[in-house]
Amino acid sequence: MLIRSMNITSIIQQSVIEAVQELYGAMIASDSVQITATRKDFQGDYTVVTFPFTKLSGKKPEDIGIELGNFLVARVPHITDYNVVKGFLNLVISDRFWIDFLQAIYENEDYGCKPLSGEKAMVEFSSPNTNKPLHLGHIRNILLGWSTYKILEASGFEVTRVQIVNDRGIAICKSMLAWQKFGEGATPESSGIKSDHFVGRFYVLFEKRFKEEYKAWQQTEPAKQILAPWLLDAKNLSKAAKWAEDEKKKLLEKGLPVEEADFTPEAYFFKEVYKNTYFNEYSALGKEAKAMLLRWEAGDPATLELWRQMNSWVYAGFNDTYNKLGVVFDKLYFESDTYLLGKDTVEEGLQHGVFYKKPDGSVWIDLEDAGLDHKVVLRSDGTSVYITQDIGTAQLRYRDFGVKRMIYVVADEQNYHFQVLFEIMKRLKEPYSEGLHHLSYGMVDLPSGKMKSREGTVVDADDLIAEVIQEARNDSSERDTLADLSVAEQNAIMQKIGLAALKFHIIKVHPKKRMTFDPKESVDLQGQTGPYIQNAYVRIRSVIRKAEQLGSLAAAAEYAQTEPAEKELLAQLYAFPEVIETAGKEYDPSHIAAYCYNLAKLFHRFYHDHSILGAANEAARDFRLMLSMATGNVLRKGMDLLGIEMPDRM
RNA sequence: GGCUCCGUAGCUUAAUGGAUAGAGCAUCUGACUACGGAUCAGAAGGUUAGAGGUUCGAGUCCUCUCGGAGUCACCA
Numbered sequence: 001m002l003i004r005s006m007n008i009t010s011i012i013q014q015s016v017i018e019a020v021q022e023l024y025g026a027m028i029a030s031d032s033v034q035i036t037a038t039r040k041d042f043q044g045d046y047t048v049v050t051f052p053f054t055k056l057s058g059k060k061p062e063d064i065g066i067e068l069g070n071f072l073v074a075r076v077p078h079i080t081d082y083n084v085v086k087g088f089l090n091l092v093i094s095d096r097f098w099i100d101f102l103q104a105i106y107e108n109e110d111y112g113c114k115p116l117s118g119e120k121a122m123v124e125f126s127s128p129n130t131n132k133p134l135h136l137g138h139i140r141n142i143l144l145g146w147s148t149y150k151i152l153e154a155s156g157f158e159v160t161r162v163q164i165v166n167d168r169g170i171a172i173c174k175s176m177l178a179w180q181k182f183g184e185g186a187t188p189e190s191s192g193i194k195s196d197h198f199v200g201r202f203y204v205l206f207e208k209r210f211k212e213e214y215k216a217w218q219q220t221e222p223a224k225q226i227l228a229p230w231l232l233d234a235k236n237l238s239k240a241a242k243w244a245e246d247e248k249k250k251l252l253e254k255g256l257p258v259e260e261a262d263f264t265p266e267a268y269f270f271k272e273v274y275k276n277t278y279f280n281e282y283s284a285l286g287k288e289a290k291a292m293l294l295r296w297e298a299g300d301p302a303t304l305e306l307w308r309q310m311n312s313w314v315y316a317g318f319n320d321t322y323n324k325l326g327v328v329f330d331k332l333y334f335e336s337d338t339y340l341l342g343k344d345t346v347e348e349g350l351q352h353g354v355f356y357k358k359p360d361g362s363v364w365i366d367l368e369d370a371g372l373d374h375k376v377v378l379r380s381d382g383t384s385v386y387i388t389q390d391i392g393t394a395q396l397r398y399r400d401f402g403v404k405r406m407i408y409v410v411a412d413e414q415n416y417h418f419q420v421l422f423e424i425m426k427r428l429k430e431p432y433s434e435g436l437h438h439l440s441y442g443m444v445d446l447p448s449g450k451m452k453s454r455e456g457t458v459v460d461a462d463d464l465i466a467e468v469i470q471e472a473r474n475d476s477s478e479r480d481t482l483a484d485l486s487v488a489e490q491n492a493i494m495q496k497i498g499l500a501a502l503k504f505h506i507i508k509v510h511p512k513k514r515m516t517f518d519p520k521e522s523v524d525l526q527g528q529t530g531p532y533i534q535n536a537y538v539r540i541r542s543v544i545r546k547a548e549q550l551g552s553l554a555a556a557a558e559y560a561q562t563e564p565a566e567k568e569l570l571a572q573l574y575a576f577p578e579v580i581e582t583a584g585k586e587y588d589p590s591h592i593a594a595y596c597y598n599l600a601k602l603f604h605r606f607y608h609d610h611s612i613l614g615a616a617n618e619a620a621r622d623f624r625l626m627l628s629m630a631t632g633n634v635l636r637k638g639m640d641l642l643g644i645e646m647p648d649r650m
Numbered sequence: 651g652g653c654u655c656c657g658u659a660g661c662u663u664a665a666u667g668g669a670u671a672g673a674g675c676a677u678c679u680g681a682c683u684a685c686g687g688a689u690c691a692g693a694a695g696g697u698u699a700g701a702g703g704u705u706c707g708a709g710u711c712c713u714c715u716c717g718g719a720g721u722c723a724c725c726a
Contacts (some may be wrong), residue, residue: 031666034666034667034668036666036668039669039670041669041670042669047668047669049668049669051668051706051707052706054706055706061706085669086669087668087669087706087707088668088669129726166726169725169726170725170726171726276725335726360724362724371653372653373653373722376723376724377724378724379724380724381724383724385723385724385725385726386725386726389726411720412654412655412719412720412721413719413720413721414720414721414726415654415655415720415721416653416654416720416721416722417721417726419654440655442655442656442719442720443719443720445719450719475688476688479686479688481686497688505662508662508663508664509662509663510663510664512655512656513655513656513663514655514656514718514719514720515662515663516661516662518661518662521661521662521674521675524674524675525688526674526675526688526689527673527674527675527688528662528663528673528674528675529674529688531688532674532688532689534688535686535687535688535689536689538686538688539685539686539689542685542686543685543686546685547685582666590664594664594665594673597673597674598673601673604689604690605689605690605691607685607686607689607690608681608687608689608690608691609690611685612685613685614685649686650686650688
């Protein structure tokens, strides 16, 4: 009985340990027993690698394989046969085992998921700035965050979904100022523009006006006086020359004309070297924006009102995008509430010697023995920096929810920041410090190069979503499978297909890898795509609809001999819980994506080669129906873990 | 320059240290009076950036070189 409820691979593992002890008198650890699914070209279901046992037994790997094989067949009920190829012992599992397994799971819609364990986790994702709409980079972030939440939940955690909204600072002040100066009282309603895009336009407008102002200033006498000495330094000139070379190369690669661009040292100076200084010290617009930030910090009512107005527009727009992506949050943390947090902790840590104070009054931490650097946590004027706020926010979250695991979904440009943050939390002896994890993901590039919001080369999230849905619609119009449905029903299906294409295309890539996003490929509906997997599911639904009057499926129990295509499917279904476990342990949804694709592929092949409803006998038909139902459930669950919905028809 | 990450077919990518590196796209060839062809089967395409090393066994671990990215703020 116990054996029945245990995982077959753990049974094999345990049995191998016993075998090694009985045959060779050696104790081995369970992780030295390597068990994998047998490769397709060989006979068998599971493979034990016998190379590691050569030393302790003094025998050849082949002989060990034979001895272990005999032992396992004699001792383990469901192992019926074995064969040995070099150091690989291939074990054959009985059809009975697989058929029993299928009986046990085919109606269980939560197969693969663990019950709640009482442990709590938190996932922070999306976390946008409130000065412009969401773009492709946010989409990767959101998909990873959402999927991580789903996977952790399936792993038994109670998960809280949060974002930290960067709703304050100079960026939003730029949008506010541009609206105040140039907006003429326009609103998203009056202009008919989606409200977050509306705010984003003013951010862009600010940058445009600032550039014009800067350009004009460059012709003035003070500018020339600043430039002249810089031009005399040979080091500067060589830097400028290198910059010019790099820029020219980039243009050539993109096939853009080189002649029109300005690559003089002057251009380099004003573009790359002096821009920030100009903004901070000379710019009239810069001065106004900074003044606005000061008024905001001082709590000036009119400024706060404008700020609330602009942000509420942005939130309405964000929510619309989140809705389209099927994403919700349990709690929002606003930077305007949290940016002063952490200071008390630093003061306290200062007493305990975790931090130290420099003569100028700034407070630091020495992390050199952890392979890191010295890091400032309070400025000399006593105000806090970015990391101070993160210290306080982590503590606040622990107080709010009691979570011992916090996952931050943030791009890899902040790797160092999180290394430092987590090290600080450890030294502060926070009870959850071991459970902090940075889910770091690579930035998204376009075939034409990097996305840069200032250069207008970002892919907008709303545009992209609309585009993939339109592509699904175009493709569907060439078929007539949905003609009897209402327009609303058809639209709902198009949305599921288009989003599946987009989401799967992004989430199938390992998070850590920087990815090149080709819009043309993201709307593909064939091959290794979301719609391919949906299509397998739709086929299953269609068969089940046709089979509904058949009743009990009792004859499946009499099915005796499985076909290879069926066993491959069974073995893949059997692996589902383990895949969820791995994805959860590694915080890596791409495992689930690969799994779903492989399962769909196996099903498509099985479906093509074997008739389900027209099977030779009732036993085979019922068995195959069960197998289809189980596959459908797992596909739906697996895709749900990626945030992808399955249509019943398409 | 220091530190970190990445480099796999033309392109996008997969592979708890294990068998002949697995897919998809694109290219070429087949399979539709069909349980839904958004499918299936096949061909062709690889010195896993390069050189050493550890190991019975290396795409994976170690060292170096080359190429790309990120970071090294009293910015966030």
